[in-house]
Amino acid sequence: xxxxxxxxxxxxxxxxxxxxxxxxxxxxxxxxxxxxxxxxxxxxxxxxxxxxxxxxxxxxxxxxxxxxxxxxxxxxxxxxxxxxxxxxxxxxxxxxxxxxxxxxxxxxxxxxxxxxxxxxxxxxxxxxxxxxxxxxxxxxxxxxxxxxxxxxxxxxxxx
Amino acid sequence: xxxxxxxxxxxxxxxxxxxxxxxxxxxxxxxxxxxxxxxxxxxxxxxxxxxxxxxxxxxxxxxxxxxxxxxxxxxxxxxxxxxxxxxxxxxxxxxxxxxxxxxxxxxxxxxxxxxxxxxxxxxxxxxxxxxxxxxxxxxxxxxxxxxxxxxxxxxxxxxxxxxxxxxxxxxxxxxxxxxxxxxxxxxxxxxxxxxxxxxxxxxxxxxxxxxxxxxxxxxxxxxxxxxxxxxxxxxxxxxxxxxxxxxxxxxxxxxxxxxxxxxxxxxxxxxxxxxxxxxxxxxxxxxxxxxxxxxxxxxxxxxxxxxxxxxxxxxxxxxxxxxxxxxxxxxxxxxxxxxxxxxxxxxxxxxxxxxxxxxxxxxxxxxxxxxxxxxxxxxxxxxxxxxxxxxxxxxxxxxxxxxxxxxxxxxxxxxxxxxxxxxxxxxxxxxxxxxxxxxxxxxxxxxxxxxxxxxxxxxxxxxxxxxxxxxxxxxxxxxxxxxxxxxxxxxxxxxxxxxxxxxxxxxxxxxxxxxxxx
Numbered sequence: 001x002x003x004x005x006x007x008x009x010x011x012x013x014x015x016x017x018x019x020x021x022x023x024x025x026x027x028x029x030x031x032x033x034x035x036x037x038x039x040x041x042x043x044x045x046x047x048x049x050x051x052x053x054x055x056x057x058x059x060x061x062x063x064x065x066x067x068x069x070x071x072x073x074x075x076x077x078x079x080x081x082x083x084x085x086x087x088x089x090x091x092x093x094x095x096x097x098x099x100x101x102x103x104x105x106x107x108x109x110x111x112x113x114x115x116x117x118x119x120x121x122x123x124x125x126x127x128x129x130x131x132x133x134x135x136x137x138x139x140x141x142x143x144x145x146x147x148x149x150x151x152x153x154x155x156x157x158x159x
Numbered sequence: 160x161x162x163x164x165x166x167x168x169x170x171x172x173x174x175x176x177x178x179x180x181x182x183x184x185x186x187x188x189x190x191x192x193x194x195x196x197x198x199x200x201x202x203x204x205x206x207x208x209x210x211x212x213x214x215x216x217x218x219x220x221x222x223x224x225x226x227x228x229x230x231x232x233x234x235x236x237x238x239x240x241x242x243x244x245x246x247x248x249x250x251x252x253x254x255x256x257x258x259x260x261x262x263x264x265x266x267x268x269x270x271x272x273x274x275x276x277x278x279x280x281x282x283x284x285x286x287x288x289x290x291x292x293x294x295x296x297x298x299x300x301x302x303x304x305x306x307x308x309x310x311x312x313x314x315x316x317x318x319x320x321x322x323x324x325x326x327x328x329x330x331x332x333x334x335x336x337x338x339x340x341x342x343x344x345x346x347x348x349x350x351x352x353x354x355x356x357x358x359x360x361x362x363x364x365x366x367x368x369x370x371x372x373x374x375x376x377x378x379x380x381x382x383x384x385x386x387x388x389x390x391x392x393x394x395x396x397x398x399x400x401x402x403x404x405x406x407x408x409x410x411x412x413x414x415x416x417x418x419x420x421x422x423x424x425x426x427x428x429x430x431x432x433x434x435x436x437x438x439x440x441x442x443x444x445x446x447x448x449x450x451x452x453x454x455x456x457x458x459x460x461x462x463x464x465x466x467x468x469x470x471x472x473x474x475x476x477x478x479x480x481x482x483x484x485x486x487x488x489x490x491x492x493x494x495x496x497x498x499x500x501x502x503x504x505x506x507x508x509x510x511x512x513x514x515x516x517x518x519x520x521x522x523x524x525x526x527x528x529x530x531x532x533x534x535x536x537x538x539x540x541x542x543x544x545x546x547x548x549x550x551x552x553x554x555x556x557x558x559x560x561x562x563x564x565x566x567x568x569x570x571x572x573x574x575x576x577x578x579x580x581x582x583x584x585x586x587x588x589x590x591x592x593x594x595x596x597x598x599x600x601x602x603x604x605x606x607x608x609x610x611x612x613x614x615x616x617x618x619x620x621x622x623x624x625x626x627x628x629x630x631x632x633x634x635x636x637x638x639x640x641x642x643x644x645x646x647x648x649x650x651x652x653x654x655x656x657x658x659x660x661x662x663x664x665x666x667x668x669x670x671x672x673x674x675x676x677x
Binding site: 025027029030033067068069071084086087090091123124127128129130132134136139140142143144 | 346423
């Protein structure tokens with residue numbers, strides 16, 4: 001019962017978001033970004049409202065959600081760490097630092113810790129390649145990562 | 160009059176503490192009763208000096224860097240506001256060798272102006288190109304762009320003017336200008352720097368493209384990994400609308416043009432133009448077969464110009480100063496300037512805009528000054544994750560589309576990632592395949608399956624399982640991917656792989672069992 005109420009609430013909020021984007025050409029990605037901003041992920045319960053609003057099938061909407069790395073199908077941790085694993089960061093020892101961070105957090109890539117404190121994701125380039133290695137923690141960019149910076153990031157999410 | 164102090168708001172500067180430096184300057188100045196004005200400019204592109212603080216003096220702008228917030232009291236004690244001497248004083252910004260050696264046409268204002276001040280933009284030559292364009296016929300604009308020799312700076316190097324001509328000639332009630340700002344290549348950040356440091360130049364370039372082709376609507380498709388660029392572009396578009404640079408009658412010319420920013424969702428393949436259009440329309444970013452060309456049937460099936468940020472941002476200077484001026488720079492069929500991005504393990508990493516023709520060696524050894532780690536350079540990857548690895552033996556290759564192609568490489572979006580001698584090229588070849596597997600859109604088999612098989616084969620070579628046979632298999636796989644893939648993702652992944660095999664064969668030899676066991 002509780003779930004049904006929650007789903008109805010998600011559907012109605014999603015419906016309002018769809019309405020707000022109706023005037024756009026190609027509105028689906030902006031809608032999904034707004035949904036993710038609103039809920040922290042793209043809830044399955046939001047898909048019928050999007051599909052109805054855009055005259056698409058639910059499968060089509062699901063296909064788009066699942067194609068893009070950004071869209072989460074479940075909530076992320078309170079902190080989100082994105083670590084660049086692309087070549088410029090590799091050239092500055094980024095992989096070793098990333099491994100260390102994973103060990104400090106006790107996580108593997110794409111995992112959220114059981115206590116919901118933190119999610120860690122790989123990212124392929126933040127455009128900070130001349131101050132590599134780099135990461136983004138809760139939207140803040142960090143360059144020239146070293147062992148101290150990695151330890152500080154881990155402390156920050158544990159606090 | 161207050162003293163103007165510049166602290167970059169570029170993401171590259173923010174990543175190394177620019178906000179803290181700006182905050183420290185404000186609070187220290189207040190304590191001392193100094194009347195200062197902080198301008199959050201773009202970056203000059205010298206990232207090893209970031210955060211680089213500049214102060215306006217009678218002699219010109221004096222730079223300090225790299226500045227930590229804890230340096231601020233000492234800098235003010237040393238008379239930073241008058242350009243006073245200090246260990247971090249770099250002298251006049253314009254005299255810094257890295258900047259002095261450049262030819263900044265596209266990046267003429269980046270790092271100099273306040274990115275969100277249209278007055279500042281105008282005061283530094285902005286909108287002159289657009290004013291010229293308004294006085295011309297669409298065909299004359301297109302001809303001028305064609306004559307300048309400008310080629311697509313996204314990597315493909317297709318002549319921009321020819322694309323524009325196709326759209327100009329195409330019939331359609333609604334045409335579009337789409338800016339490909341999906342800068343996903345590792346080692347590149349020129350698009351990001353322009354969007355954050357001089358967003359009006361991109362807007363101006365897009366408006367000119369609109370007038371030239373009859374398009375009235377533009378989209379900038381950029382990456383969710385670039386929140387600062389998105390914010391800067393959105394603010395600049397608002398300002399441009401208020402000042403009639405965008406709207407129903409651009410600068411009262413009677414030409415309508417408006418634009419908006421669209422944000423991708425973390426798919427590298429959306430940098431491919433047809434996948435980008437699919438994504439913009441709200442679908443999975445799956446590559447379209449060509450023809451039809453986007454110029455005929457692009458966004459929503461309508462005629463669409465799709466150009467890279469740097470191509471569009473180079474148009475205003477071409478309109479302002481003429482095709483001949485621009486074409487005068489460069490070599491061979493590569494005309495004008497190219498903003499080269501030096502990244503990774505480079506001592507002096509940053510943005511270096513120069514005429515085509517400098518050699519890779521000059522850029523890596525001379526301009527970048529080798530590696531940060533001080534170890535010898537083993538390889539450089541040019542052109543992003545789909546670009547070839549070049550060994551020192553090929554450092555005489557000049558920066559030119561054809562010269563790079565002749566050496567089985569590509570300029571791409573002009574990023575150079577420097578690696579020192581600790582790099583293992585088998586690892587890099589494996590990563591190229593792994594990246595392709597992660598990012599493949601899945602439409603064509605060579606890319607979708609080939610990349611996964613490539614990772615497996617690389618792992619077998621690593622384990623020493625029939626390495627000779629596996630190497631032959633990897634080469635064969637690369638051939639299949641190169642000639643059988645629908646787009647550059649699968650088609651160009653063989654570049655890093657094959658260049659690693661060909662130029663660094665020692666890294667692909669089996670490790671003797673005794674050593675491997677250790």
